[in-house]
Amino acid sequence: MFLDPPEKVSQTQITLDVREIEPLLQGPSMAIKPWPGATITLKDGRIMYIREAKLEEAPMMMDYMKKVMESDHDFYDIVGARVYSEILGWYRKRLKDPYTLVGLIDGQWAGFANGRLFNEDINISLHSMALIRGGRIGAIMYYTKAYYAFEILGNEEWWATYESYNGWHRWGLGMAQPSYPWPEYQHELGGAKVYYVTKKYWDSTVKNYVRQMVGSDLVFNVPPDIVKRNEIMRVPEEVLV
Numbered sequence: 048m049f050l051d052p053p054e055k056v057s058q059t060q061i062t063l064d065v066r067e068i069e070p071l072l073q074g075p076s077m078a079i080k081p082w083p084g085a086t087i088t089l090k091d092g093r094i095m096y097i098r099e100a101k102l103e104e105a106p107m108m109m110d111y112m113k114k115v116m117e118s119d120h121d122f123y124d125i126v127g128a129r130v131y132s133e134i135l136g137w138y139r140k141r142l143k144d145p146y147t148l149v150g151l152i153d154g155q156w157a158g159f160a161n162g163r164l165f166n167e168d169i170n171i172s173l174h175s176m177a178l179i180r181g182g183r184i185g186a187i188m189y190y191t192k193a194y195y196a197f198e199i200l201g202n203e204e205w206w207a208t209y210e211s212y213n214g215w216h217r218w219g220l221g222m223a224q225p226s227y228p229w230p231e232y233q234h235e236l237g238g239a240k241v242y243y244v245t246k247k248y249w250d251s252t253v254k255n256y257v258r259q260m261v262g263s264d265l266v267f268n269v270p271p272d273i274v275k276r277n278e279i280m281r282v283p284e285e286v287l288v
């Protein structure tokens with residue numbers, strides 16, 4: 048857009064360094080506490096280690112997600128496509144205060160969960176995925192990010208929504224989550240209903256979810272050999288869902 052200046056100017060052109068634009072596009076981050084890493088024992092005895100994904104792992108994760116999103120069952124396509132864009136948003140710094148957790152079994156990528164902070168109080172759940180079926184890995188990943196929100200980040204509310212029947216069944220129904228009036232409240236994932244958990248409801252009820260669902264809890268005292276075994280993440284050779 049152009050308008051003539053209402054005054055004589057000594058320079059009619061101003062050149063910008065893109066590094067001056069970047070702070071306007073990114074916004075300052077809230078410096079959130081990191082996820083410390085935890086293990087959980089699956090029903091079949093395997094140990095899954097849940098840690099933060101490393102930024103340099105993002106390209107490999109996106110390549111794998113491209114393959115996962117070709118699966119046209121159980122909503123892996125839409126969730127895969129959205130997860131791809133969220134990993135890219137994190138990688139290119141176009142998501143506000145994101146966190147990205149991966150569940151690894153002996154280094155192999157088995158589960159995914161991510162979200163972002165709207166502010167100090169509200170944690171927006173984005174997506175959870177089981178990349179290996181049958182072990183309730185997705186249920187664990189979602190619980191883990193909610194645990195992170197309430198127990199480590201000190202958030203007051205958890206805002207989620209559901210694209211798939213399995214997701215709604217696991218957490219909307221499985222955690223008996225109420226929802227806010229719709230369409231007054233809309234989740235950023237397509238304007239769907241906002242299902243929520245408050246800190247009070249987490250403390251009174253939801254905190255027990257993973258013990259009931261999997262029969263074990265998150266363990267934060269992680270032996271160094273488990274950390275080492277999962278230091279380098281491998282994606283499965285093929286899509287396993």
Ligand SMILES: CC(C)(COP(=O)(O)OP(=O)(O)OC[C@H]1O[C@@H](n2cnc3c(N)ncnc32)[C@H](O)[C@@H]1OP(=O)(O)O)[C@@H](O)C(=O)NCCC(=O)NCCS
Binds near residue numbers: 174177179180182213
């Ligand atoms: C939603 C999701 C994360 C739940 O993962 P999960 O808790 O590990 O559970 P699964 O969906 O793999 O399995 C659900 C049930 O169906 C069974 N099942 C479904 N497909 C299966 C398969 N291919 N092989 C083995 N079991 C299967 C599981 O054993 C399980 O039974 P259970 O309730 O007795 O444990 C997972 O279904 C997923 O990643 N879906 C696509 C992405 C998605 O929808 N994410 C959530 C967005 S709202």
